[in-house]
Amino acid sequence: MNRFPPLFGEQHSSAAARAExxxxxxxxxxxxxxxxxxxxxxxxxxxxxxxxxxxxxxxANPFCELGRTPDSEWDKNCIAHCQRAVNAHALRVxxxxxxxxxxxxxxxxxxxxxxxxxxxTVFGGVFRNxxxxxxxxxxxxxxxxxxxxxxxxxxxxxxxxxxxxxxxxGHHLLGLLDETQQFSATGVGRIGEIRRFIHYNAHxxxxxxxxxxxLFLSPSRARHAVKELFGVAFQDLVLQERIARARILLVTTxxxxxxxxxxxxxxxxxxxxxxxxxxxxxxxxxxxxKNAVPVS
Numbered sequence: 001m002n003r004f005p006p007l008f009g010e011q012h013s014s015a016a017a018r019a020e021x022x023x024x025x026x027x028x029x030x031x032x033x034x035x036x037x038x039x040x041x042x043x044x045x046x047x048x049x050x051x052x053x054x055x056x057x058x059x060a061n062p063f064c065e066l067g068r069t070p071d072s073e074w075d076k077n078c079i080a081h082c083q084r085a086v087n088a089h090a091l092r093v094x095x096x097x098x099x100x101x102x103x104x105x106x107x108x109x110x111x112x113x114x115x116x117x118x119x120x121t122v123f124g125g126v127f128r129n130x131x132x133x134x135x136x137x138x139x140x141x142x143x144x145x146x147x148x149x150x151x152x153x154x155x156x157x158x159x160x161x162x163x164x165x166x167x168x169x170g171h172h173l174l175g176l177l178d179e180t181q182q183f184s185a186t187g188v189g190r191i192g193e194i195r196r197f198i199h200y201n202a203h204x205x206x207x208x209x210x211x212x213x214x215l216f217l218s219p220s221r222a223r224h225a226v227k228e229l230f231g232v233a234f235q236d237l238v239l240q241e242r243i244a245r246a247r248i249l250l251v252t253t254x255x256x257x258x259x260x261x262x263x264x265x266x267x268x269x270x271x272x273x274x275x276x277x278x279x280x281x282x283x284x285x286x287x288x289x290k291n292a293v294p295v296s
Contacts, residue, residue, distance in 0.1 A: 015180045019043075019051045019173060026169050030124060030162055033061035034169065037121040039087065040203035040263055041245035043173060045180050048244055051173070054252040063105055063126050063151060066144050075254070077102050082123070083255060087111075091118055096163035098154065100129055103144070106154050108162040112170030114200070120173065122166040127154035190215070191229050194237070202241040203265040208234045242266065243279050250288040257284055 023034050036043075036056050043051040059065075059082065068075045081101050089099070090111035100106050107125030111118055128151035154162075181196050197211055211234060212222035226234045245264040249255060255263075261272035276284045 015045050015176045016049070016051045019176055020053065020056075022169060022172055022176075023052075023056060026124075026165055030165055032124050032162070033059070033126070034166070035059050035123040036170075036173070037083065037087065037123070039119060039121065040265075041248045042119055042199065042203075043177055044199075044244075044248070050248055050252065051176065051180070057252055059123070059126075061126055063103070063144075063147050066103075066147060067141075079255060083259070087118070087121055090121055096159075096167060098159055101126075104129065104148055105151065108154070108159050108166060110163055110166035110170055112167070112174065114174060117200070117204070120170050122170040124162045124166050125154075127152055129153070130155070190225060194226060194229065198237050198241050202238050202245070203263065205265070205267075206238060238265070239275060240279070243276055246272070246276060246284065247280070247287065247291075250284055251291045260284070 023036070027034050034056075035058065036052055038050075038052065038057060041050075045051060059078065064078065068078065078101070086099055086109060089097070090109060094111060094113065096108065096110045098106055098108055105126035106129050107123045107127065110122045110124075112120035112122060128148055130153040181192075181199060193215060194211065197214055198206075201210070208223055208226075209219050211226075212219045215222055215225070217225065223234065226232075226237065230237060242264040246260055249260045249263065253260070257272065258269040261269045264272075266272035266275070273283055276287070280287055282290075
């Protein structure tokens with residue numbers, strides 16, 4: 001009997017390489033572009049490096065690229081729709097759905113949850129609404145109108161099939177993350193338990209008592225364990241994790257500082273700015289200017 005070749009060869013041994021093989025395979029299978037919104041910047045390896053390339057975190061298909069520059073209203077509209085409106089809707093419906101953006105393009109959307117936490121949103125597209133005869137907003141111009149007419153249409157059966165694959169992709173990404181966290185050099189014993197808890201929960205208003213329940217310890221004993229193992233208090237560990245996530249979002253997205261602050265778990269932009277400057281030696285805006293890579 002013939003056996004299927006392994007999905008991941010030796011040349012794809014790292015979690016980041018395996019994630020890219022997974023996403024590329026899904027794109028080839030579905031014949032579309034796959035985008036992943038890492039809502040709390042949790043997709044990182046044991047060294048803190050992102051598992052996904054910056055191009056995976058944005059809508060990089062040709063139609064979405066039209067008219068997108070850092071200072072354009074088009075780009076701001078895209079961020080407002082896909083980063084905010086779509087993710088807000090995903091929190092309400094929990095299950096896969098389709099959406100039509102302000103440009104008139106449709107996508108399949110699969111929100112990925114762990115328990116009640118909405119960690120990822122996986123997009124597949126883009127398509128043209130078969131019931132629409134022209135672009136939603138004619139101000140996009142002739143080039144966009146021509147490109148829009150060439151987009152494939154999305155029917156309910158194809159939406160169902162795409163959604164199933166996107167759900168599987170999203171959960172597999174979390175599986176790769178689990179594997180990375182579980183078998184990292186710092187992923188064993190009580191140290192690993194604490195690190196994994198913070199990694200998966202730092203973007204929430206998490207407290208020492210929450211960690212204590214997971215460790216089956218009293219809050220006072222959990223406080224002592226954290227101090228003994230890490231040399232700092234629990235909230236300092238949480239703060240370090242939030243700043244690490246913020247650094248990634250600052251250089252891979254153009255989201256406003258207030259949005260990034262909320263995504264990584266800060267109660268206010270003011271506190272975020274103050275904490276970031278204390279740990280990094282410069283305000284987040286300055287850090288972005290020095291380190292940002294081209295994204296859209």
